[in-house]
Amino acid sequence: MADLLRVQITPPADNGGAAITSYTVQVIDTADDSIFATVTGISTVNYDISEDAVGSFGGKTFKVKVKAVNSVGEGEYSPPSSAVSTA
Numbered sequence: 682m683a684d685l686l687r688v689q690i691t692p693p694a695d696n697g698g699a700a701i702t703s704y705t706v707q708v709i710d711t712a713d714d715s716i717f718a719t720v721t722g723i724s725t726v727n728y729d730i731s732e733d734a735v736g737s738f739g740g741k742t743f744k745v746k747v748k749a750v751n752s753v754g755e756g757e758y759s760p761p762s763s764a765v766s767t768a
C-alpha cells in the first residue's frame with residue numbers, strides 16, 4: 682500500500698467574489714526547498730496525496746502550500762505548512 686500525505690485545507694476568507702472551484706497544492710521537499718510535486722484540481726478540503734500519483738515519498742520531510750482557484754482566477758499560495766515527515 683502506498684504512503685499518503687494528508688492535506689487539510691482551510692478555505693480563504695476572501696474568495697474574490699466567486700465560489701472556489703478547486704485547489705492547487707505544492708508539496709515542497711524541506712531538504713532543499715524544491716517543489717516535489719504539484720497537484721491540481723483538488724475539489725475537497727480534506728485530500729490524501731498518494732505516492733502512487735506523485736512518486737515515492739522515500740521517508741522525506743515535506744511542507745505544503747495551497748492556493749484556491751475560481752472563475753476570477755488563481756489566488757496566491759498560502760505560507761508553507763509545518764514540516765511533516767513521511768518516515
